[in-house]
Structure formats: structure tokens, C-alpha cells
Amino acid sequence: MQTGPEPMQHERSAPPTPYVSVSAVSKSYDSGKNAALVLDDITLDIAPGEFVAIVGPSGCGKSTLLKCIAGLQPVSAGRIMVKDELVLAPPDNMAIVFQRDVLLDWRTVLDNVLLMVEFRGLKRKDFVARAIQLLTTYGLGDYVNRYPWELSGGMRQRAAICRALIVDPELLLMDEPFGALDAMTRDDLNVELERLWFATRKTLLFITHGIDEAVYLADRVVVMARNPGRIAEIIDIDIPRPRSLSVRQTPEFGEYTTEIRRLFASLGVVKAE
Amino acid sequence: MAWWRRSEYARTVVFVLLLTVGAWELAVRMFGIRTFLLPPPSLVAMEILNNPGFYAFQSLYTIYITAIGFALAVIFGIGLAIAIVSSKFLDRTLYTLLIASNSVPKVALAPIFVIWLGTGGEPKVAIAALIAVFPIVINTTLGMRAVDPDMIDLARSARAPNHDVMLKIRLPNALPSIFAGAKVGISFALIGAIVGEFVAGERGLGYVILTSQATFNSPRAFAAIVLLSVIGTIMFFAVELCERWFLPWHVSQRNARAAL
């Protein structure tokens, strides 16, 4: 099983071999000579069990980077390794939560979760109990046999998270999973996600527009700039875990968010306060 | 609630039909239109009621031809669409050919089918299937293509095999389009069956219309036409009923389900 919840190491003197290693990756969608560069020279390592958040303005290539890491899009230059293997196709042991929940309308919530099991060629019946248990943990116990359109937005996103967790992936990629939700539901799901990560120590890459969300959740926040999409800064977040929502009122939390906002202001992304 | 609404709908339909029939009867009587030009509905009804066995037999034959033609169209239509979506080569060749030949008036081929397949049921089934298959292939192909790219990424991220993507994502995603195509297809199949009966044969409502025209037996021709419209309507609603069973999840069906 995974290591238990130990106190966080604040010094990163000897980082373990990275779980995800992105080195000098560039990406443009068209292959023409003057094709617009979407990602420019991205280098980023993610340690096993690390929680990394990416924040950046719309169109800076966050989703593109996630798709490259997931093996869904080829890179134009550089290379990406997951678990010391070059990513040419989606790696095993990985799951994605998309910005929109992408639930299949014609399947019940339970069948949507089990879809990932079917896709991987595993036996459905070995996972039914686990799926129901997961859904119950996420407050969907009464909805296992309902259709996605009978659920609220927050419930749908929870179902999508259960779908990603059903095969217990080592690497979890989340692309603005809570972007479409109201603030309260978002807070709820943030707390749940922090708890989940703390208990399972999955390697987690989380993309968001929300600076507060990124600082609250992550060990490290990657700040991206656009035109072309590049990493402007990587900020370590040394806030002890487990975190409760009240850390958002602490001065150190404010310092991190102010720092990131200032960074965006200096990049010309947002107007200075 | 649903029951009340449905009966309200049924009442409207019955009312409109009765009104039309009434107007027809009245017009024929008032203007003294001669029977061989336009027989009154009462005469058409009498014609059917006096020969129930005859009309039942001819109707069943036409239904039989239409149903087999339509079933073949659905099977081949979906099969072809799967092949087209799976293969770039078939997409460029077969699909292009299908789109191009869609504008050919396919009923014009009916006499050729008689040459190829004789004067039995086969050429009629063939022509019914041929016209019905087009809307089904085209709609199914479009429906299987119009998949949210994130859904495909979701499947790929789980390393789903191609046949899973086809059967668990593309095909169910296409079901609403398949039914849209099938609703057009069922009407086309009936047209195909009648044209087939016009061209050659000694059975079916199309044949009845053709022979009564030769003898100026208009009540008989109109009886066949009335029966054909009833058959066409029932078949259309049968497809719609299937749609309701198959697609309880689709937006167009949700209210119906919620109200039950």
C-alpha cells in the first residue's frame, strides 16, 4: 500500500527520480514553418506522490501540456517521460479528469464509472463493489443507477472523479475539473481532493484558472505565461498538511497568492492592483 | 399528466382526420364530382369493408416487403457506416460514392432490378432496401463522427481498443441520428415497395392501384391509397416507439420518461 500520512518534507535537497519528466518540450498544432508555437521549451519534473498545480491565462497551453503528458498529443520537440518511459501513447496507470465531466448520457452513473474498467479489458464484476463504495464516499450512493442528466453539475463532476479513481491510477491529471462549478461546490470538492491526495499520495497534476485553488491544493504551483506558452515561475507552497479551508485566511497563504498575482501583473496578464 | 397530454394529442389528430374526411365527403356530394375522378370516403370505406380478406392480404404483402427491405437497410446501413468511420480508405471511396449516388433517383433502377432479380418479391425488397439505406448510412456516419473529442480522449487515455470506441462510444452516440435516418428510411422503404409492385408483380397494394387504374376502378385505387397511408403512419410510429425504448437517455425523450 501507499505510505501513510507523514509530515511533509519541506526541504527538497535530494528529490527522488521524477514520476513525470517533461524536458524542453515545444508543441505547435500545425506542422507548417510559421505554425504558431503553443508550448515553448517547457521543462518540468513531478516527483512521485507530488501535487503540482498549473495556473495560467486562457490559451497559454495548459490543456495542451496535459494532453502531451497524457500521450494524447505528440510533442513537436523535446521529450516526456512517465515512470522512466518515453510517452508515445497514453501510459498505463494514468487517469484524466476533464474540465467538462464527459459522462456518457446513455450509461448510468455506475456504468460510467465502470466504463474505465471495460476499456482496460478488466472484469466488470471485480469492480462493482469498489465503484459503489467510491460513489458512496463521494455522496453519490443514492445515484448509482441514475443517468448523468439527473445529476447536478457538482454531482456529475464527482462522478467523473470516481470514474478516474476506479482503477486506482498512480498518475492523476486534472484539467480545470472544477472550473464550471459555483464557489461553494468548488470549495467542497477542493477539500475532498486535498483529503484524497493526502490519503493516497497519487502523483497529481492539476490545471486551474484559480490562484487560490492552486495554492490551497498544491505542493508546487507552476505559473505559465502565454504567447508562446511557457513556464514563468515555479513556486513551492510550504503550507503544512492536511490543510483546511481556513488556511486561506492565513497571512502566508495571502503572501503566496499575492506573489502569483503580482507575477501575472508583471507578465501583463492581469492589470496591477 | 402524460396520459392527459397524450390523449389530448390523440384527440387533436382524430379531430383533424375526421374534419378532412368530412370535408372530402361533403365536397364530393355538393359538387357532384364523379366517382371515377374522386370517390367519396364512404364509398372507399365500403369498398374495404366489402372485401376485407382481399385488402388484408394485399396490405400484408406490402408490409412484408417493406419490413424486410427496411430491416436490410438498417443492417447494411449501420454496418456500412461502421466500416466507413473505421477506415479512411472506405471513407474516401465508398462514402464519396454513396454521397454522389444519393442524388440519383433510385426508383429509376426498379426496372433494372426486375431484369436482375425477376418478378418475385426479391426486386421489390431490393428497391425498398436500396432507397431506405441512404438516409440510414448517411445519418449514422454523421452521428458516429459527431463525437465529443474529449470522449475519444477519455477512451484513449484508458487505452481502449478500437472496437470499444466504436461500440461503446461512437455507436450509442449515433443512436439519435440512426433513428432520425430510420424514420426517413421507413417511409422510403414503403415507397420502394410500391414502386417495385408498380413495375412488376401480381400482389401488393401497389399492384392493386395499378390494376384498378386500368379499369377506372377509382374506389379500389383510393382504398389502396388510404390503406397505404395508414400503413405508412403506423410504421413511422413503430420506429418512434423503438426510439423511445432505445433512447430513454436522449434529450428528446427525457420529459416523456420523467412524466411516467
Ligand SMILES: Nc1ncnc2c1ncn2[C@@H]1O[C@H](COP(=O)(O)OP(=O)(O)OP(=O)(O)O)[C@@H](O)[C@H]1O
Ligand atoms: N486541437 C487543436 N488544434 C489546433 N490548435 C489548438 C488545438 N487545441 C488548442 N489549440 C490552440 O492552442 C492554444 C492553447 O490551447 P489550450 O487549450 O492548451 O489552452 P489552455 O491554457 O488550456 O486554455 P484554457 O484555460 O482556456 O483552457 C490555443 O491558442 C488554441 O487555439
Ligand SMILES: [Mg+2]
Ligand atoms: Mg484548457
